[in-house]
Amino acid sequence: MKQMKLLLLIIGLALVRGTYAHKERHENLTGSWHTIAVAANNTAKIKKEGPFRLSLHQIIAKDGKLYGEFSERKKGKCIRLLLASHKTDKENQYVSIYSGANIFYFTHVKPDEYIMVTLYNYDGNDITLVLMLTARQLNVREEIKKKFEELCLYNKLKKENIVYFTKHDQCEKLAP
Known part of the structure; x- marks a missing residue:
């Protein structure tokens, strides 16, 4: 319980301070994206219908926040989510609330091609590490996938912990 209170305090401070202290340029990340792969130390979070089996469609920068349209x-239908994130004082660090509290970093960024994200999800007493590879195009070069696999290994995630998205996972047609 103390850990959760401390986490909420940290997130609260980050939201207040981060929103006003940083005016970073997010324009280079805005626009269309596709989830290529996700990995996690708790694979239940990325299995079918798991909370982090999310397909990113778009990043929007507005009012000092980043929004992800996922x-x-x-139950077989694609549901739209719009998730807000707030910049903290740390470089490339953001916080969001979804399936618990999240702190995430843009680990590797090539704005015209791909983004690799490292996310820590705090859900009750559980902490889950989630890594995500997104790209501007559905087909990415093999060296980008290899770089993502190396990031996973660096974070002690085995290849078996990586889920590569199929066209079915992309959820391109959303439920009304």
């Missing part, structure tokens, strides 16, 4: 598949 979809998730629930």
